Amino acid sequence: MGLPKMIRTKAWMALSVAWLLAALAMPVGAVTLGDLYETDQPVLNNAREAAFVEALKTVVVRVSGQRDAPARLGSALNDPRKYVQRFGFTENNVLQVGFDSVSVDKMLQAAGLPIWGRERPATLVLLNVTDGTGYSYWISGDQPNAQKEVLERAARERGLPLKWPAVAPQNIDESSALQEAERYGANAALIGRSQGGAVRWTLVSSEGASQASGGMGEGVHLAADTFARVFAASGSSLGNVVVEVSGIGDLDAYASTLNYLEGMTLVRAVALEQVSGDTMRFKLAVRGDAATLRRAIALDSRLVSQDSGAAPTGERLSFRYRP
Secondary structure, three states, X not given: OOOOHHHHHHHXXXXXXXXXXXXXXXOOOOEEOOOOOEEEEEOHHHOHHHHHHHHHHHHHHHHHOOOOHHHHHHHHHHOHHHHEEEEEEOOOOEEEEEEOHHHHHHHHHHOOOEEOOOEEOOEEEEEEEEOXXXXXXXXXXXXXXXXXXXXXXXXXXXXXXXXXXXXXXXXXXXXXXXXXXHHOOOOEEEEEEEEOOEEEEEEEEOOEEEEEEEOHHHHHHHHHHHHHHHHOEEOOOEEEEEEEEEOOOOHHHHHHHHHHHHHOOOEEEEEEEEEEOOEEEEEEEEEOOHHHHHHHXXXXXXXXXXXXXXXXXXXXXXXXXXX
């Protein structure tokens, strides 16, 4: 049955100030997913080979960011085991499989599909549900909920990290949603308003706002499709980008910056070219171009852009190190 409406409302209000003040201290940062190439696939009718195919389909959609990736790969999916790195079956006949990232990336590249790296935008879900009695409430992070489970399952399929509010948001609209997301250390906000089984979704990020309507999973697809267009890069195109980072005052700052750049999925190689005071110039070999790299770095708060939102000058980017 749950708590009465008045008690629930007072509980939200009592907790809101403390939680929001704590959330203000959260740094904004992308989530690095270590399991992009791993999935669990139920084995139906004991058809294990079919389960491997379905598992590989899930992974190629997640890695490329393209929902039509399986159709574009065609016969390449006919022998999924040659891409398998490890696998096993549970007592409940569920295939747990991890695919080799290098082999999968090569397959996507051969098909002309992009690769969406492990660094993904964290998305705060602000979901308002109206029940059969007309009562409207927000879904929170610690609240078991069927709609939340549907969203979480869809998000795992697409490789989209979700965050949930600790308290009910107040007067949320497109103009305030991104600020709310930043309070929780998220890069974007996904606003959903559900009534009668249909949901109106609005995604708000630094790239602007976009809308969609449909079921619970449609909000996840809206966000994943949008981010894939922005952050996925062609696996076959390698370019050079010069990155200048100021504010590197000691060896720890240098090591932190170098490790961060080398760890990015888009970055294939890093070379230090020049040191001038507290400014270091790096030459990066990257998938995609400078604009894609800048968007990826902007997901994290460690390097702050000094380009004032302008388009990259040639293939050169400027940042300041934030300890």
